[in-house]
Amino acid sequence: MGRAISKSGVLTALGAMSGTSLDGVDAAVIKTDGYRILGFGPTGYRAYSDAERKTLRAALGQWHGPEVDAAAELVTLAHAEILADFDKIDLIGFHGQTLAHEPSGRGTLQVGDGDGLTQALGVPVVWDFRSDDVAMGGEGAPLAPFFHFACAKWIGATQPLCFLNLGGVGNLTYVDPRFDSPEVLGALLAFDTGPANAPVDDLMQERLGLPMDRDGAVARGGRVETGALELFLAEPFFNRMPPKSLDRNDFAEMIRLVQELTDADAVATLTGMCAAGVAQGIEHCPEPPSRVLVTGGGRHNPVLMEMLRVSLDCPVEPVEAVGLDGDMLEAQAFAYLAVRVARGLPTSCPGTTGVKALVGGGMVSVPSSERSLT
């Protein structure tokens, strides 16, 4: 099943992402030469059980110790299960699970054993994508922007546009497709916009024992409390110039801003905070984007989408409007980035992570049977 990584030509790469929402592992195949997208392939999803989610939650914010070890083992096994379902793969891009992210402090931690996966699956694995960028002074996130640039080309965009990912945390990529290459100054600007669904999920869990505000049903019956919203926007994060990134729990205490509110008002206000963070962030774009294409779970929330439409001056649509798959874009991104890493191409630049030079970060593990060949 395994093959050494060819140094040129089109590769079939499988990417896997376990996001900050802790819902499960997304996996997706793309064909790429490391520059262009040549096609999209099959996708898969492996949900975490309640018990597994609990194990992951217990390890959030920690850098080492038994909780981290348990989380790492679980993440590796869950990935081994889903990735084994795919066939004829040249290369795997394995993001792992972020447990802690403190780029200007202790670094960034994505757990999961990429080397173990290589041996188990017999396919080369690229992993630990963020550490090199952080070591060189970058934020280590977001990393999807180079892939967003390729997506903009794939859909034939001719004017600047934004990709907005609304997962646990929100991140925005401004792409100017008039440039030929993503690393050219001005082609990309990217940053985290603020918390997205994580605070809503946490509040729903805490108050109602539910994992999310499905279809915005609770927020729809509530009212955004402007006092709480103003206090939220006064956080220093919003005045910082991009690039900038967040840890899932950096804004965990914002739930306190809504603690006196009814369930509906509290959820509406947290939803409004996500939209307001995006509206503030978009002001940093070099030019107003022609459209905002939304990916990640937040695009399924009609109340959140409506709030974004009201506060932004351009069309706001799910990425499905241009034929992309908003549930799989991150997994596809790490498939794409894996090929770039394997070929020595950069995966971040000053405009995406604030790093001083171009970085092609990641470890490459090859099956031991192929070590003599590479």
Ligand SMILES: Nc1ncnc2c1ncn2[C@@H]1O[C@H](COP(=O)(O)OP(=O)(O)OP(=O)(O)O)[C@@H](O)[C@H]1O
């Ligand atoms: N139908 C829906 N209605 C409302 N919210 C939804 C719906 N579907 C998904 N979501 C939200 O999207 C979240 C999952 O989003 P996604 O899978 O993009 O996150 P992630 O990839 O784990 O996070 P990140 O991008 O921050 O790493 C859920 O936790 C939930 O809050």
Ligand SMILES: CC(=O)N[C@H]1[C@@H]2OC[C@@H](O2)[C@@H](O)[C@@H]1O[C@H](C)C(=O)O
């Ligand atoms: C440190 C980390 O894992 N960051 C994630 C997280 O989830 C969304 C946002 O915060 C983004 O910065 C990043 O993921 C996406 C996939 C990225 O790197 O582009």
